[in-house]
Amino acid sequence: MNTSSLDNTLITRNEDALRVISLTEAAAVPKATKREKHTYRQIGSERNFRRTLTAIGAAMIALVLGIFITLIIESIPSIKSLGIGYLWGKTWDPVRDIYGAYPFLIGTLLTSFLALFISIPFSFAVAIFLGEYYPTGWLPNLLKNTVELIAAVPSVIYGFWGLAVLVPIVRSFENKIGIEPAGIGIFTSSLILAVMIIPYAASLGRSMIQMVPSNLKEAAYSLGATRWEVIRSVSLPYVKSGLFAGVLLSLGRALGETMAVTMVIGNTSLIPKNIFAPGNTMASVIANEFTEADHPVYLSALIELGLVLFLVTFVINLIGKKVIQRYTNE
Amino acid sequence: MSTKIKYRIGKSGVFQGLTIAFAFACVIPLIAILLYIIKAGATKINWHFLTNVPKPVGESGGGIANALLGSMLIILLASIIAIPIGILCGIFLSENKKSKLAYWSRLCVDVLQGIPSIVIGIVAYFWLVKPFGGFSAISGSIALAIMMLPIVIRSTEETLKLLPDSLREAGYALGLPFHRVILKVIVPCGVSGILSGVMLSVARIAGETAPLLFTAFGNPYLSTDMRKPMQSLPLLIFNYATSPYNDWHDLAWGASMILLVWVLLLNIFTKLITRKWKVQL
Amino acid sequence: MESTIIKSVDYNAYFGTNHVVKNVNIEIPKNNVIAVMGPSGCGKTTFLRGINRMHELIPGATAKGQILLNNEDVLEMHPIFVRLKIGMVFQRPNPFPNLSIYDNVIAGYKLNGIKISKAEKDRIVEHSLTRVALWNEVKDSLTKKGSFLSGGQQQRLCIARAVAMEPEVLLFDEPTSALDPISTSTVEELFHELKSNYTLIIVTHNMQQAARVSDKTAFFYMGELIEYDDTKQMFTNPTDTRTQNYITGRFS
Numbered sequence: 001m002n003t004s005s006l007d008n009t010l011i012t013r014n015e016d017a018l019r020v021i022s023l024t025e026a027a028a029v030p031k032a033t034k035r036e037k038h039t040y041r042q043i044g045s046e047r048n049f050r051r052t053l054t055a056i057g058a059a060m061i062a063l064v065l066g067i068f069i070t071l072i073i074e075s076i077p078s079i080k081s082l083g084i085g086y087l088w089g090k091t092w093d094p095v096r097d098i099y100g101a102y103p104f105l106i107g108t109l110l111t112s113f114l115a116l117f118i119s120i121p122f123s124f125a126v127a128i129f130l131g132e133y134y135p136t137g138w139l140p141n142l143l144k145n146t147v148e149l150i151a152a153v154p155s156v157i158y159g160f161w162g163l164a165v166l167v168p169i170v171r172s173f174e175n176k177i178g179i180e181p182a183g184i185g186i187f188t189s190s191l192i193l194a195v196m197i198i199p200y201a202a203s204l205g206r207s208m209i210q211m212v213p214s215n216l217k218e219a220a221y222s223l224g225a226t227r228w229e230v231i232r233s234v235s236l237p238y239v240k241s242g243l244f245a246g247v248l249l250s251l252g253r254a255l256g257e258t259m260a261v262t263m264v265i266g267n268t269s270l271i272p273k274n275i276f277a278p279g280n281t282m283a284s285v286i287a288n289e290f291t292e293a294d295h296p297v298y299l300s301a302l303i304e305l306g307l308v309l310f311l312v313t314f315v316i317n318l319i320g321k322k323v324i325q326r327y328t329n330e
Numbered sequence: 331m332s333t334k335i336k337y338r339i340g341k342s343g344v345f346q347g348l349t350i351a352f353a354f355a356c357v358i359p360l361i362a363i364l365l366y367i368i369k370a371g372a373t374k375i376n377w378h379f380l381t382n383v384p385k386p387v388g389e390s391g392g393g394i395a396n397a398l399l400g401s402m403l404i405i406l407l408a409s410i411i412a413i414p415i416g417i418l419c420g421i422f423l424s425e426n427k428k429s430k431l432a433y434w435s436r437l438c439v440d441v442l443q444g445i446p447s448i449v450i451g452i453v454a455y456f457w458l459v460k461p462f463g464g465f466s467a468i469s470g471s472i473a474l475a476i477m478m479l480p481i482v483i484r485s486t487e488e489t490l491k492l493l494p495d496s497l498r499e500a501g502y503a504l505g506l507p508f509h510r511v512i513l514k515v516i517v518p519c520g521v522s523g524i525l526s527g528v529m530l531s532v533a534r535i536a537g538e539t540a541p542l543l544f545t546a547f548g549n550p551y552l553s554t555d556m557r558k559p560m561q562s563l564p565l566l567i568f569n570y571a572t573s574p575y576n577d578w579h580d581l582a583w584g585a586s587m588i589l590l591v592w593v594l595l596l597n598i599f600t601k602l603i604t605r606k607w608k609v610q611l
Numbered sequence: 612m613e614s615t616i617i618k619s620v621d622y623n624a625y626f627g628t629n630h631v632v633k634n635v636n637i638e639i640p641k642n643n644v645i646a647v648m649g650p651s652g653c654g655k656t657t658f659l660r661g662i663n664r665m666h667e668l669i670p671g672a673t674a675k676g677q678i679l680l681n682n683e684d685v686l687e688m689h690p691i692f693v694r695l696k697i698g699m700v701f702q703r704p705n706p707f708p709n710l711s712i713y714d715n716v717i718a719g720y721k722l723n724g725i726k727i728s729k730a731e732k733d734r735i736v737e738h739s740l741t742r743v744a745l746w747n748e749v750k751d752s753l754t755k756k757g758s759f760l761s762g763g764q765q766q767r768l769c770i771a772r773a774v775a776m777e778p779e780v781l782l783f784d785e786p787t788s789a790l791d792p793i794s795t796s797t798v799e800e801l802f803h804e805l806k807s808n809y810t811l812i813i814v815t816h817n818m819q820q821a822a823r824v825s826d827k828t829a830f831f832y833m834g835e836l837i838e839y840d841d842t843k844q845m846f847t848n849p850t851d852t853r854t855q856n857y858i859t860g861r862f863s
Contacts, residue, residue: 035725038723038724038725039505039689039691039692039695042507042510042691042723042724043507043689043691045507045509046507046508046509046510046691048509049508049509049512050508050509052418053418053419053421053422053425053426054422054431056415056418056419056422057419057422057423057426057431057432057435058431058435059415059419060419060435060438060439060442060479060483061431061434061435061438063438063442063476063479064438064441064442065438066453066457067445067449067450067453070453070456070457071449071452071453074452074456121352122352122353122355122356123356124352125348125349125350125351125352125353125355125356126352126353126356128349128353129349129350129353130353133346133349133350143353143354143356143357145598145601146356146357146360147356147357148597149360149594149597149598150356150359150360152533152534152537152593152594152597153360153363153537153590153593153594154536154537154538154539154564154589154590154593155537155539155540156537156539156564156567156568156571156586156589157363157367157537157567157586157589157590158363159568159571160567160571160582160583160586161362161363161366161367163571163572164366164370165362165366195359195360198356202356226338226339226341226342227342227346228341228342228345228346229338229342231345252444255446256444256445256446256447256448256449257446258446258447258448258539258540259539259540259564259568263568263571263572283446283448283540286448286452287448287540287543290451290452290455290543290544291543291544291547302452303452306448306449306452309446309448309449310445310446310449313444313445313446314441314444314445316444317440317441317443317444318437318440318441321440427670428670494705496701496703496705497705497707497708498668499665499668499699499701499705500701500705500706500707500769500772501707501722502665502668502690502694503663503665503694503698503699503701503773504694504698504718504719504722504723504772504773504776505691505692505694505695505719505723505776506691506719506722506723507691507723510722510723510724514722515707515709515722518709519707519708519709
């Protein structure tokens with residue numbers, strides 16, 4: 001590269017410089033062109049790489065749109081023949097060709113909200129404990145990692161454990177309070193779900209609470225507030241929408257959870273009479289009946305449930321993420 | 331001290347105590363599950379269990395070799411598909427912070443992360459099972475790959491975003507083209523974060539059952555044909571746990587223990603290596 | 612008569628709609644040390660980064676005009692060719708943390724996939740490290756990571772990395788502002804050494820440094836090139852009152 005002009009100016013310099021020239025001259029004409037060729041190749045690969053990246057970025061959009069469109073297309077037979085009333089239909093009886101999703105909507109809402117209700121005190125306790133009382137140290141660290149591991153246990157194992165351990169416990173409890181001792185049902189599913197969703201609200205809540213500016217808390221302490229008063233009237237109000245986002249993410253998980261619920265909910269398509277009754281959620285009925293659905297409307301009705309699940313979790317997650325984003329940007 | 335202040339301090343102490351109690355109560359179910367499964371599963375596991383396929387109902391013995399092999403093959407193929415795509419997409423998102431396409435792409439990755447696994451199963455059925463005329467391990471792998479993607483993408487993006495711009499500039503100033511700056515400088519420096527995302531995603535799909543119900547479907551025999559139905563650990567656990575036979579329950583307990591230990595170790599190991607491998611900047 | 616290596620013609624640089632470098636015309640002679648000084652925010656760094664097309668890496672950044680390297684407009688060339696001919700050293704030492712000292716020196720070859728023999732590598736490493744007076748300090752620990760070195764050593768390693776590519780021009784963006792006084796003087800001595808083979812353009816916020824190391828000095832203010840002259844002339848008898856105010860410390 002431009003060796004000729006280099007020579008002219010360097011010729012009068014000291015010995016040190018002459019050594020440099022010899023180095024560049026060693027890499028003289030043929031090599032320079034070889035290197036230029038190499039660089040042109042690099043420029044070509046650079047362009048291809050950028051294109052690949054863009055294509056993959058676009059592919060994610062295509063993937064999600066594809067999922068959405070597939071669900072819609074496959075739901076069309078059901079939407080056509082059952083209409084919007086499908087969602088309020090109280091009977092689900094594929095044998096008589098009657099499809100109503102109400103029992104599953106109720107089952108899903110009952111299990112999810114009951115689970116949320118049970119898990120919130122625990123997940124918030126973890127969030128406050130780690131975010132406020134003991135943010136560092138080996139014991140809090142161990143707690144944090146252990147709580148995160150709760151999310152790592154496969155749901156089929158929660159289900160199996162629920163069947164073997166939780167169901168008998170719930171059954172004897174039901175015996176005591178004098179209702180039909182099935183063991184399986186909405187309540188048992190909610191218990192399992194409650195455990196499974198603790199980590200989501202807990203870890204988000206923890207990071208939110210840690211973001212509370214310490215000068216706010218110090219101001220309250222300097223006015224003579226106790227630790228609890230600072231948490232209740234400074235920290236928690238400051239992060240309340242962050243905690244709400246954590247709860248939403250937990251709810252999203254609970255709504256879509258399939259295997260653990262399927263294994264302990266009892267799988268009946270009747271509207272549950274109370275929280276101890278067996279039932280079905282949208283996810284569990286899909287898991288149970290999808291491969292048995294032997295005619296188009298039946299199958300399509302199940303897919304429409306999947307579509308509803310998709311849309312509901314979509315909205316919930318989107319709201320949750322937006323709330324989190326607003327926090328982290330501020 | 332006035333009683334009012336004493337009351338307030340007492341109240342504060344009570345709430346602190348309650349918080350600690352509730353926080354640590356969360357650990358109880360996890361430990362209970364772990365202990366129970368080890369107790370129920372450990373006695374079932376032996377060489378015979380690992381190297382044989384399940385026996386028909388009524389015969390005792392048998393093992394889960396088909397599920398072990400199936401899980402490995404399905405996860406392997408899913409990883410081969412999802413890891414490169416996920417890392418590249420993560421690079422795209424971290425390098426194009428402000429572009430419109432990246433904004434929508436990022437949104438879709440978020441959406442993908444929230445989609446219930448059973449819905450992924452349905453879609454994979456219509457994309458890969460119905461058109462090709464039957465359940466197959468490949469369709470299961472692709473369903474799981476879709477579930478891996480958001481985890482790999484987000485961890486890659488988050489990792490690369492944290493790397494200082496000075497690294498990129500050092501690369502560009504030496505005349506490196508974009509792809510070499512990314513692949514030779516940025517990615518090697520963020521390798522621990524990316525790797526932890528990859529391992530977490532593998533741990534996540536190792537226990538996924540719902541997307542496999544209508545894709546890999548399960549298979550009581552040993553099979554290595556990816557175009558045919560294939561057994562996997564979570565599928566075996568689900569099918570045998572919900573069966574009425576005690577022998578099958580035993581198989582499911584053994585399989586549960588293997589699955590649980592594997593997944594937990596993968597998670598713990600990930601945490602350890604991310605701490606060790608942090609490149610000093 | 613010294614030959615001109617870099618010449619900018621009506622060079623303008625923008626961040627979005629923000630006009631940060633305005634109509635800069637400058638001729639830089641070969642094998643000289645040019646200091647570029649001015650108060651912070653005057654556009655001196657942006658101008659420097661414009662010379663090897665690093666400016667445009669920032670999203671929304673654009674440039675207009677010409678910067679001629681040996682009469683070839685770098686804005687028309689592919690940035691990779693430009694950067695192979697014009698090396699750069701940054702404010703903070705930024706050796707590649709994942710590479711050894713040895714690999715850091717030949718990073719431009721190694722990471723670019725340019726194949727050279729082991730012997731040639733060894734020669735380049737020794738030669739480059741010698742040029743930056745680092746060879747004796749690190750020759751026994753070439754396999755260690757670059758991040759183990761002290762700040763001043765890291766900066767010299769970064770200079771060696773740029774020198775190893777045999778560029779024609781070396782750009783320095785406040786190269787000593789993150790260094791202690793002793794390391795600073797070591798780096799300043801290097802400038803005298805290096806100008807025998809390269810043309811050095813050094814952005815500095817430190818007037819004394821500009822006076823100490825440079826042959827010519829350019830003074831930027833509010834995005835404009837106010838004055839450009841021999842350093843001695845500039846510091847003893849500036850023509851523009853703004854330059855005079857600056858070097859007498861009446862504003863900063």
